[in-house]
Amino acid sequence: MKAERNFETVVIIGASSSIGHEISSRFQSPMTRVLTTYSSRTPMSSAEQANTHHLDLRDNASIDGFVQDIKGISPRVDVAIFLSGILPGKSLGGYEFPEIDEVMSINFNGQAKLLAKMLPLLTARSRVLMFSSISAQRGSFDPIYAASKGALLSFVKSLATQLPPGARINAIAPGLIQDSAMFEDMKAERREYHRQQVPSGQLLRQQDLANVVFDICQDHWAHLNGACIDLNGGQYVR
Numbered sequence: 001m002k003a004e005r006n007f008e009t010v011v012i013i014g015a016s017s018s019i020g021h022e023i024s025s026r027f028q029s030p031m032t033r034v035l036t037t038y039s040s041r042t043p044m045s046s047a048e049q050a051n052t053h054h055l056d057l058r059d060n061a062s063i064d065g066f067v068q069d070i071k072g073i074s075p076r077v078d079v080a081i082f083l084s085g086i087l088p089g090k091s092l093g094g095y096e097f098p099e100i101d102e103v104m105s106i107n108f109n110g111q112a113k114l115l116a117k118m119l120p121l122l123t124a125r126s127r128v129l130m131f132s133s134i135s136a137q138r139g140s141f142d143p144i145y146a147a148s149k150g151a152l153l154s155f156v157k158s159l160a161t162q163l164p165p166g167a168r169i170n171a172i173a174p175g176l177i178q179d180s181a182m183f184e185d186m187k188a189e190r191r192e193y194h195r196q197q198v199p200s201g202q203l204l205r206q207q208d209l210a211n212v213v214f215d216i217c218q219d220h221w222a223h224l225n226g227a228c229i230d231l232n233g234g235q236y237v238r
Helices: 018-027 060-073 097-121 143-159 181-185 188-197 206-216
Strands: 009-013 033-038 052-054 079-082 127-131 168-174 228-231
Touching (some): 009 018, 009 060
Parallel strands (some): 033 052
């Protein structure tokens, strides 16, 4: 068995959700600095504030400020994980113009700007992981959400040959995640529908997702670059 690689600096964008906390915990070690971001102004404890930074992906100044914060802590980023995203769940006719701008800003534009600013911090051993969606490939009732995730997926594939040699960028497209915010907001019959669509009858657990994210960043996946990994238990193979 190969030893797990320890990372010195891990940056997790949008880590305030339960999924974000699970992934953050997976990377915690005495040798690792895990820097996380949150978008709300919710008061935090002093311990949380030490490694947590406010970031508004709709605001260029906020993006610039966060990158300066990273540079003040570390000269490089070993792992960057982009979790931020919103899903209004509307048809095109239900959107107002500002809502379209917000979805695109948070789900794609802001993340692209942030990674562009982070490029000088990436090295040959850096790992970048972005969260897409099956909607990027199959479409969705919410066309703006699907478009934002499709743009993100194309972004990942395009950057596979543009990062420093040896660095890797990939995407994950998870299915419905057990006990996630989306799961909790969903009606019971809809949850059951998704569960029945998975051949095993088991939805993706948050700790299993965190384990996959951590494993993908390990050196034994050196040839995984520019890929999108579907984590839906076979739900969309049927």
